[in-house]
Amino acid sequence: MMDTQKIRKDFPQLKRRINGKPITYLDSTATSLKPTQVLAKMNEYYTKYTANIFRGIYKTSEEATAEYEAARAKVAAFIGANKPEEIVFTRNTSESVNLVAYSWGKGNLRSGDQVAVTIMEHHSNFVPWQQLAGEKSLGFRVWGVDKDGTLNLKELDTLITRKTKLLAITAVSNVIGTINPIKEIVRRVKKLNPKCIVLVDGAQAVPHMRVDVAHWGADFVAFSSHKMLGPTGVGVLWGRMELLEAMPPFIYGGDMIKEVHRDTTVYNSVPHKFEAGTPHIAGVIGLGAAVDYLSVFGMDNVRSHEKEITEYALEKLAGVSGLQIIGPNDPEVRGGVLAFVMKGIHPHDIAQILDEDNVCIRVGFHCAQPLHEYLAVGPTARASFYVYTTKEEIDALVAGLGKVKKMLG
Amino acid sequence: MRSWPDLVKSKRCWADMDMYRDIILDHYKHPRNFGTLSSADAKASEYNATCGDRISIEIQCQMINAKCQIKDIRFSGEGCAISVASASMLTEKVKGMKVENVLKLATEDILVMLGTELTPSRTKCAVLPLEVLQKAVVCLGL
Numbered sequence: 001m002m003d004t005q006k007i008r009k010d011f012p013q014l015k016r017r018i019n020g021k022p023i024t025y026l027d028s029t030a031t032s033l034k035p036t037q038v039l040a041k042m043n044e045y046y047t048k049y050t051a052n053i054f055r056g057i058y059k060t061s062e063e064a065t066a067e068y069e070a071a072r073a074k075v076a077a078f079i080g081a082n083k084p085e086e087i088v089f090t091r092n093t094s095e096s097v098n099l100v101a102y103s104w105g106k107g108n109l110r111s112g113d114q115v116a117v118t119i120m121e122h123h124s125n126f127v128p129w130q131q132l133a134g135e136k137s138l139g140f141r142v143w144g145v146d147k148d149g150t151l152n153l154k155e156l157d158t159l160i161t162r163k164t165k166l167l168a169i170t171a172v173s174n175v176i177g178t179i180n181p182i183k184e185i186v187r188r189v190k191k192l193n194p195k196c197i198v199l200v201d202g203a204q205a206v207p208h209m210r211v212d213v214a215h216w217g218a219d220f221v222a223f224s225s226h227k228m229l230g231p232t233g234v235g236v237l238w239g240r241m242e243l244l245e246a247m248p249p250f251i252y253g254g255d256m257i258k259e260v261h262r263d264t265t266v267y268n269s270v271p272h273k274f275e276a277g278t279p280h281i282a283g284v285i286g287l288g289a290a291v292d293y294l295s296v297f298g299m300d301n302v303r304s305h306e307k308e309i310t311e312y313a314l315e316k317l318a319g320v321s322g323l324q325i326i327g328p329n330d331p332e333v334r335g336g337v338l339a340f341v342m343k344g345i346h347p348h349d350i351a352q353i354l355d356e357d358n359v360c361i362r363v364g365f366h367c368a369q370p371l372h373e374y375l376a377v378g379p380t381a382r383a384s385f386y387v388y389t390t391k392e393e394i395d396a397l398v399a400g401l402g403k404v405k406k407m408l409g
Numbered sequence: 410m411r412s413w414p415d416l417v418k419s420k421r422c423w424a425d426m427d428m429y430r431d432i433i434l435d436h437y438k439h440p441r442n443f444g445t446l447s448s449a450d451a452k453a454s455e456y457n458a459t460c461g462d463r464i465s466i467e468i469q470c471q472m473i474n475a476k477c478q479i480k481d482i483r484f485s486g487e488g489c490a491i492s493v494a495s496a497s498m499l500t501e502k503v504k505g506m507k508v509e510n511v512l513k514l515a516t517e518d519i520l521v522m523l524g525t526e527l528t529p530s531r532t533k534c535a536v537l538p539l540e541v542l543q544k545a546v547v548c549l550g551l
Contacts, residue, residue, distance in 0.1 A: 346489035348460050348534065352428060364460050372461075378487075379461035407429060408437075408490060 002297055002305045008388050010035040010293075024359040024396045029174050029204060029337045029366075029384035031226045034290075038229055041289035042282040052278055054255065068281055071288025072271070078291045079202075079221065080212035081238055088237040088244070088271040089284050093203040094124035096222035096237035097168070099274060100199055101128040103247040104220075105136075105166075108197075114139035114164045118151060118180075119374045120173040123367040125201040125222075129168050139163065144374060149176040149327035153188060160192040167198050171205035175368045175382065176327025177310070177334040179205075186217040197243070203227055206236075207386075208306055208335055210299035213238055225283065229387075230290035234283040237274070244270040251276040294387075302387055306336035309385045313338055313394045320401050322409065326380055336385035339366070342401070345408050347381040353407060354400040361397070427525045429490065432498075437490040442500035444483045453544035454486065457537055462488035464496055466541045470508065470549065477508045477551055484538065491523070491531050496538035498522050508546045514539055 008014050011033045016023055025033060051061035053068050073084040081087060090096045109115070115129045119142050133140035143159050146152050160167065167189055172179050186198050199220040205211050206221075207228030213221050220243070225234035239247075249256055249267055253276035259266040267273045294302065311331040317323055322343035328334045342350060347363035354361055362382045365372050372378065383397055446467045454465035464486040471480040482504060484496045502522060503511055519535050520527065527535055 346460075346462075346487075348489035348491070348531070349429075352489075352531065365458070369458065407434070 002301050002387065004305070004388060004390050008390075010037065011388055012036060012039075014388060018358050021358050024357070024393045026383040026385065026389070026393065026397060027360045027362050028386035028389070029227070029382065030362050031232065032207065032229050032386055033388065034231065035229055035293055037293050038231065038286045038289045042231060042286040045282040045285050053281055064281060067285045067288070068279075071284045071291075074288045074291045075236055076238075078295065079206060079238060080214050082214070082241065085269075085271055086238055086241055086244065088239065088274045089279055090235040090237055090274075091233055091280070092124075092226070092235035093122075093201060093222045093224045094128075094235070096220075096235045097125050097128050097199065097201065099237055099250045100220050100222075100239070101132050103250045103274075104197070104243065105132050106248060107246070109136055109138055109165055111137040112139075112163065114141055114161065115166045115168065116141040116143060116159050116164055117168045118143040118170065119145055120149075120151075120176065120178060120368065120371050121168065121170055122174050122201060122203065123369070124203075125168050125170060125199070126368075126370060129166070138165075142370070143169075145176075145178070145371075148329075149173070149178050149375075150333065151178075151180055151185075153181070153184065156185065156188050156192065160189050160196055162193055164193055164196045167196060168201070169198065170201040170203075171211070172208070172335040172337075173327070173368075173371070174204050174337065175339045175366045175371055175380065177337040177339075178328055179209075179333050179335055182216045182218065190217070204335055204337070207294075208299075209303040219243055225287040225290065228287075228290055229293055230287035231280075231283045233280045234287050236287075241270065244274070247274075249273050249276065253277045255279075297387065305387060306385050306389070307331050309389050309391065309394065310334055310336050310338065312391050313383065313385070313397075316394055316398045317401075320398060320405075322405070323401065326375065326377055336389070337382060338384070339380040339382045341377060341380050342404065342409075345404060347379045349408055350381045350401070350404050353404045354397070357396065357400050357403075359396055359400045428527065428531065430525060433490060433494040433523060433525065436494035436497040440484070440493055440497040442483050442497065442504075443485060445485060446481060446483050449483075451545045451548040453541050453548055455537055455541045455544065457488075457492075457533065460489065460534065462486070462492045462534060462537055464488060464492060464538050464541050466496070466500075466538065466545050468542070468545050468549075477549070479503050479506050479508060479511065482542075484541075488537070489534050491527065492534040492537050495519060495523060495535045496541075499538050499542060503542065508549065508551065511546050512543055514543070 049060040049063040051064045053065040076084040198218045200218045202221045202223040206223040221238040226232040256276040326339040351363040449467035452467040469481040482500045
């Protein structure tokens, strides 16, 4: 059980009042709020041991390096990676996916090969593959969803062929919340084509449930710090060591080299080969603190809390006439994100009227326009939940939707 | 036409929701000049991919004293209350206007027409119909 009221005290933004009213933050899928523990840890770097990492032969630099690498070890343990070196720090999930598309894609994809994605991908795990397919004349295959917003695993039999070099798939939809059975999908993909690489977008999974990359059996997993209580500007790419070692660098520059001569360069080892230039040191250390913070609860408890809130929200929103939930209705296969539409009312107007009472939701296509087109629903409104979300906040949302209907219905 | 201060002082349907003033809600719920023309001289449409608003405008023109004027206008599409109300009010505003003046209209004119302050993201919704109309005028190739 999680003590939400106690947790809320850790988040300074929840104490803020705008026009005398509290903030009901229901947009954690876009980015999460940050606890004081994370902010304090980042501030510590900026006030106690600001120094560049790796090269300094003095105490504060050694301290900064140790904290930076400790964060890598924490992230590795958090997702069940074999070793810290399998964790590459990037700027965000998009950059992590692009790293694979450019670096792994460069050496491994040739004209005539196929790459596959699902229709529920965030643009960050869709556009890189769509564009690479165009550039390299690859087949670009898209796995659709059933009416209930879930994937039909039988379709893998036709989706994955011996020409399929990669499947890019999200673990949890950032719109309809569908939790995909990654372990089973990877098992089937590898059976159909052992050489097919599976890249999992974990941006909506790692912050909200227990993720074990070894259990999944995938080859790459990408996610972002800022969606899991950490700062913006830090992303993670986990990859299997033998894959990372075989891949060329994505960005050239400082830190990623071992030796540089007039005409040749020897690259640094993994993961440093992929971390050119001074990284977001404070951000990475902050992510480490976010991992510590979440680890105190245990990710199974985080998931339980969100499932309870989602169940409550599904029930309450079902009582709003003219409101339609998009995606699975079963909280067992749905993460804490609810997209919905209201008959005859544009989502922008919903969000605008809710904002009068500081109820923050997101509207539009949520960086998943192909999914909206596929489902033929137009733009949607989306409420999403996290460790600090309460049932009272769901009630505030429902009350706000009542106002929306009164005004525009 | 009412002046800006009058508009600001006008009755509001929601205590602190300037954005959804009566006149905007009225145009949203009962859009004027909605539909298509049987014979249009020019048409244009625009799509706002961030919010899914889609507005099309058709115009019919006439020459008066060697100046081209908007004789009739229709709009269609779907959007939020702000973009629909803006389109509806704009069609009324420009009927009979010289096209050269239509091209001079700017964001400020739209905000004055709506009589409300908008956040930057909603300003895009409000200005979309003007962009479509100006695109249609350019299509006339005058």
